[in-house]
Amino acid sequence: DAGITQSPRHKVTETGTPVTLRCHQTENHRYMYWYRQDPGHGLRLIHYSYGVKDTDKGEVSDGYSVSRSKTEDFLLTLESATSSQTSVYFCASHSRGGTSYNEQFFGPGTRLTVL
């Protein structure tokens, strides 16, 4: 499996506070993604990046921002956390070359609780 780590793995925070989640990959993948997973909704794309400093919005981007200053790191920021953002957040990445063309690999997830 690709080397993708997420930090923190668990976080409890209060409504209105900013939160930053980090995704780090060691595969030199160009593309990186942030998803949230909720019961009844499955996995939904928040933001994605197609290169350093190149990002775009996904299906559920409101209240979230991202940054990518290095190939290996993709940060997700909740500007002012709300209870509706309580979820499990997954990072994913993939390349576009080789035998695993476009195969997405996932991190272990971050469980975020907003009180």
Add this chain to the structure above:
Amino acid sequence: KQEVTQIPAALSVPEGENLVLNCSFTDSAIYNLQWFRQDPGKGLTSLLLIQSSQREQTSGRLNASLDKSSGRSTLYIAASQPGDSATYLCAVVFGDNYGQNFVFGPGTRLSVLP
């Protein structure tokens, strides 16, 4: 709207049975399709990736097929084992753009009983 559905939502089988999980998608113009498994409280593990030009992929006891014209993919698991118990998700990439528009199905929760 591009959608992915999976049937059944849950499945329980005795150990040793062969089984089929289904994935349907609304747009035949897909780029590729990927099957994952997810264990409770864990991330997603990639099982098989099928490019749009391929009809099937195999890995061990797993075989995934793709029929773009009918908007369907199946994941066949041979000789199921209790360790196969997990949720299986399919993800479809629609189109070919920077967004690599991955759309996930809701998953099929599989229980293999010893």
